[in-house]
Amino acid sequence: MNRINPKYIPLAATALVMIALYVLGCVLYPNFTSPRVIVNLFGDNAFLGIAAVGATFVILSGGIDLSVGAVIAFIGIFIASMIASGMQPLVAIVLALVVGTVFGAVQGSLIRVFDLPPFLVTLGGMFFMRGMAFVVRQESLAIKHSFYQQTIRQLVIPLAPRVNIPFTAMCLIAVVVVATYVCVYTRFGRNVYAIGSSENSALLMGVPVGGTKIGIYALAGFFSALAGCVSTFYMQSGNPASFVGLELDAIAAVVVGGTLLTGGVGFVPGTLMGVLILGLIQTLITFQGNLNTWWTRIAIGVLLLLFIVLQKAIAGRGRA
C-alpha cells in the first residue's frame, strides 16, 4: 500500500478546508481563537449534525431521506405539547424517539416491499410529517419545565473559565462516536456500505438487503427524532413551521464531508467535519458583521459544487 486509497482523498480535502477556515477566522478576528467559538460551533450545530449522521447512513446505502426537517419540526412540537399537557419530559422524549424510529421503519418498508424510489417515499414522508406537526399545534409553543430550564442547562462540562460544553454538543459527539462504531465494527454497518456500492452484488453475496434497508431508514428516523429532541433543548420550544429544508443542509454536510452521493464510500467523522465547515462559514460571516447572512448559503453552494467535482474526478481516475 504505497499509494493512498483514493477513497480517503475527499476526507483529506474536507479536513483541509475545515482547518483552513478555522485558521482564516483566527487570522482575521482575534476573538475567533477563543475556545468559546469551538464550543458554540458544536452546540449550535448539534441537531443539524445528528440529522446529518442519520443522512450519512442513508446516503451511504445509495438512498436519500427528505423527511428530516419535517420530522424534527414534528418531534419538537410533539414534545412541547406533551410536556405542556403534563407529561414527564423524559417520557415525552422516549416516546418521541419511538415515534421517529417507527416512522423511519415504515418509510424503509415502503421502499423495500414495493421497491419504490427513496426520493419519492421520503418526499411523501416529508409532507406527511409537516402536516402532522401542524395537526399537533398551529403555532410555536415554549417549553416550561424545570427539566428544560434547569437540568439540561446544568448538564455541562466546564472547559475553561466561563466556557462550558453544552449538553447538546455532548449529544452530537456521542452520536458521532456511536455511529462511527456502527459503521466500522458491525455487520449492519458493513452491509450498508455493500448495499450502497452494489445492491445486486450484495444480494447475491448473501447480505440481508431487505432487512438492512428497513434498518437504515429506521435508524435515520431515530436520528431525526433525536435531532428533534436536541433542537428542543437548544430552542426551549417547539415550532411546527421550523426547519424547512434542513434535510438539504444535512445532505450538503454529508457530501462536503466526503461521502459519495451515489453510495458505498463515506465516513461518519467526515460528516461531522462537513457540519463544522457549514458552521464555520456561518460564524465567519457573523464575525465579519456587515455581510448579509445569505452569503453563508452562497459559500455553501460553491463549496458543495467543488466537492462534487472533486468526487467525480476521483471516481473517474479510479476507473482508469
Added chain:
Amino acid sequence: MSDSLLEVRGLSKSFPGVRALQGVDFTVRRGEIHALMGENGAGKSTLIKVMTGVYERDAGTTRLDAKEIFPRSPREAEACGISTVYQEVNLIPHLSVAENICLGRQPTAFGKIRWGAIMQRATQALARLDLDIDPSRQLSACSIAIQQMVALARAMDVSAKLLILDEPTSSLDERECEELFKVIRKLRDEGMGIVFVTHFMDQVYAVTNRITVLRNGQLVGEYLTSELPRLELVARMIGKDAKEVAAMESQQPGMRSVRDEKPFLEVRNFGRKGSIAPLDLSIRPGEVVGLAGLLGSGRTETARIIFGVDKPDCGEMFLDGERVSISSPRAAIRRRIAFTAEDRKIDGIIPNLSIRENIVLALQASRGTWSKLSRAKQDELADKFIKALRIKTPGPEQLIKNLSGGNQQKVLLGRWLATEPRLIILDEPTRGIDVGAKAEIEKLITDLRRDGLAILFISSELEEVVRTSQRVVILRDRKKVGELAGDAISEHAIMNQIAAPTAESKAVVDV
C-alpha cells in the same frame, strides 16, 4: 440413492415472454465435478439462480442430502450448504479484497467485527488459490481476473456441500485456470459436489466427470464425460441427434462456384478486445459467406465491428481494395453496407409505423433530414419491395407490428435493399419465423447473391448456412477457428471444427 447430493426435479421458470426453464431435472453426486452445458441462453444461469433462491421458481423441487430445501435468497442457500459464484463477478467494488471474502460472515466478538481476524482469514483463503494479492487492497483497483479469483476465494471460504461455479474461467488465464482446477479437484476428492459451467470444451474434458446438457430451457440429457465424444456434445447442445450427425457426412450439397473476383470487403487482423479476437475475413461480390458457431461465439460481435457499431481496436479494413475505417453505422451505410440486426424487435422494426415508412427509413436517413423522399417515390419503393420480396400484406399502409415474423423480416430486408447496398450483413434473419418463410428468405439470399451482392450470413441453423454459403467462417469462444470453402462445407465439418480440441483446430481449410 446414497451418493446423490443434489436432486432437482421438474424445475420451471418463466420470465415475461421467455420460458427459461421447463421441467428441468438435474442431479449432482457427492465427489463429482459436473459440467452444465448449453449454448448462451440455454438456461444454465437461470437454473443456478433458481436453485439458490435468487429467482422464485414456478414449479419443481430441490433436495439436498435427501432433504427438501427451499432457499429464498442466496443467504439461505448458503446456510443450506450451497456456495455459489454467479456468472457476473458479484462483489462490492468499494470494499477491500479481504472484506469481500468475508462479507456477511465476518468473525465477530460480542457483535464487534474483528478486523484482524478478517485479514487473517482472507489471507488464508487467497493462499489456498495460490494468489498473491494484498487483501487490504480495494477491490475495484484489481483486474477482472483477480476479482474473479477473489470471488472464487470467497465461495471456497465456507464449508459447503455443493459448490456452484457459473463460467468462472471466462476471464482467467491458463495458470489461473490450472490453479482453480487443482483446488476443485481437491474439493471433489474430499467429497464435495461441484457444478461447473463453462463454454470451453477443453476444460470440460479436463476436469469434469459428468455433463448435463440444456437446450432452450429443456433438459437434453445427462452423460458421463468419458462416454460423450466432443462432437456429440456439440450436437446435443445445438439440438441435433447423434445419428443425424453421423449421417450428415454423406449428404454433400455440391456444386458451389466460388467466384474468382476481388473481394468487396476484406478485413485483416481485425478485432476488438473482449468481443472478438483478431480475424481475417473477405467477401466477394456475388458470394455468401456464412458465420457459424455456437450462440455467444462472437458472430454478432464480428458483424458489429464491421458495421461500425463497435470500434475495432486492431486490424485494417479494405473496401474494393481501398483501405477504409468505418467509425459508425452511418459511415457504413454511406459505404453501402447494410445490417439487419439479430433481434428485430429491439434494433429493427418500428412497430407502430407502416410497411412503407419502415421500408423508406434507412434510405431517408442516408439522405439526411432536408431532402425528403417524395410520397410518390416512397409508394413506388414500397410496392416494389412488397412484390419483389413477396411480403404478404393487404397494402403498404399496414402497420408492421401486424405482420408475421417472416414478413417483418422481409420488410427489414427491403429497408436495406432500398439503400442499394453492396454488402449486406444478415444476423439470424430466419430466427423465430416459420419453415415456409425460412425457405423464402433463403431463396431471397440466393437471388441477391446472383445479383452480385456480397452477403455475410449469420445463422444458428447449420443446414441453412451449409445450403446458402459459398464459404463458411467458423468461430468459437470469440475466435476464428477455421474456414471452409466450396465442397468442403458440410454440417459435419463445421461441427467438427466447433468441437475440436484447441490445439488441433489450427488447421484451416483454405480456399
